[in-house]
Amino acid sequence: MSEIRIKLPDGEIKGFPKGITIGEIFRSLGIRDSVIGAKVNGRLVDFWYEVDSDSAVEPVTLNSTAGLDLIRHTAAHVMAEAVQSIFNKDNEKIKVTIGPVIENGFYYDFDYSKGFVPEDLERIEERMKQIIEENKPLIRKKVSREEAIKIFDRDGETYKVEIISELPLDEQITIYQQGDWYDLCRGPHAPSTGFVKAFKLLSIAGAYWRGDERNPMLQRIYGTAFSNKKELDDYLTRLEEAKKRDHRRLGRELDLFSIQDEVGPGLVLWHPKGARIRRVIEDFWRSEHERRGYDILFTPHVARLDLWKTSGHLDFYREYMYPSMDIEDIAYQIKPMTCPFHIMIYKSKIRSYRDLPLRWAEIGTVYRYERSGVIHGLLRVRGFSQDDAHIFCTPDQIEKEVLSVLDLTVFFLRTFGFDDYEVYLSTRPEKFVGGVENWDRATEALRGALRAKGLNYETDEGGGAFYGPKIDLKIKDVLGRAWQCSTIQVDFNLPERFNIKFVGDDNSRHPPIMIHRAILGSFERFFGILIEHYGGAFPLWLSPIQVRVATIGEGQISYAQDVYETLRKHNLRVEKDFRNEKLGLKVREAQLEKIPYLLVIGEKEVDNKTVAPRKRGGKNLPSMKTEDFLNLIEKENDPYRWKEVE
């Protein structure tokens, strides 16, 4: 038998017979205890993995991230065994489907017509504990395709049979067995069920087989598992804490916005404090856009349906559009997209190459019919205001324009405090318009811009829109769900459909390239994420109430009023609390409302003509003159400089 060379983490290289398993290697090295798997050349595998060529091998321990994947995958199997052993009846069989590891846990999908109820989770957990207690080893068996189909066909596991028949012909099919129970699975797994030390089943949900709504609805059980009880408890506590930062809850508590049945689902009412924040964002957004060479446009909320017929949206997008309405026998459409308007402005006169690039931005409110089940607070709604812009440019200008958009995007996100987001580059899909050359050129332009900005990104091959490649940025909400905010899309299609041209330096007419871009995405979604990001405690420059002036007794009202007026004159968003209440109450309320500064005014302050600032969070600053306070918060109140403070 030929020998292979295994490089161990300490750098030592040892020879082993070809085809030796990880388990055998570790046994020969005396590695035990909390090691439950390995990484071979960076890939996570279990003890059954056979090493066929020279490789780097490092042990994976129970409490590592990779170790958690093994535990969770095994927990999914334990759960599946528990479910089948409890609910399988002679007249009804629960079929297993798939049970992968996900970001913070695992799930398993079952075909079970009756469906689970929450009480079932406890029963399943109890049975799982028994299976874990028995500490059954997970044994991997290689089977031929024919054998596998025979086994699962005999068991009535039709989904497994379907999966097997779709596997590539050269794929080695494996079964993992624990005691009498087994599952078609490619692994990897923990060595035995006893390694699932701490787990919890979290929720039941419906999920379509393979995520396709034309397929049967399966019953999914979500769960999570950790290497010990403390980490599990910590995770569950974190989940609870995260719920307190949910924008829907804070939106109500801080009186920022509401969404009401009587108005309609997915339609947002911005209350005064929420609207203030939006105004601040909008003002900042406008001035920054103008500074960077954008012009700001306004366009109608309704227009002739023909516009979206021409744009092609009606064909591709119909299910998301509200039905049109007939006005004087002409079909009108509530705006689902802004682009046709900007194109019509472009088209209103002849454009020269000397005019390009044209950068036109609009905070345009659009209405889209989102299916009832997907609406979610501010994050997915039916009426929202995009910070939309369209750049009309020549093909030569794409890269420079994309780079400047990306630059603006990163600038905005950083300014608002987001340093953590996912970036995706989506390339040409199978069905596309425009020439391959243009596509390649535009895709390279996007890639070049991403590299120039030094952004890490994932490529979504074939994930582009039919009209052009795009860059998307996603920000995560408090529960770890990623939401798309920024998008930059190159478009070869619309200029053609609307037949727009520019006169080139050769005196002939060419179609311009359009770049669609949104940076915040929609004000509603961005606001929702912003609320969660700060847990409602906005930085001073964004706070709806920046300062509250509070008196201690009646004697200070006149002076406190002067302070209040002074702050107002400096354009601060200031409130007064001159009520006949104890200071403790005023402090508590200001804190709960997450107001950045409370200026306390008592007799001492009146005598010395000062204010006593209390920062949100409880830090008391020494008494100071009002103008000193104004100087103190100047930076904090400036979007360009606020991050320099502490």
Add this chain to the structure above:
RNA sequence: GCCGACGUAGCUCAGUGGUAGAGCAGUUGAUUCGUAAUCAACAGGUCAAGGGUUCAAGUCCCUUCGUCGGCUCCA
């Protein structure tokens, strides 16, 4: 849209077939107070909507509306 859970006062929630409740918030009055809740009184409800079962429904059944979780993480 589909699967499941839920819907009681502005908010958080109790009420398990027999007279609709609490705390907070609100209003009014008293209290003039130095950094997270002063005291008291009052007011507040088609129990999501509609239909049904029952002598009797917030409670049981059906329908509708809405909310929440999930429905592209492959054996």
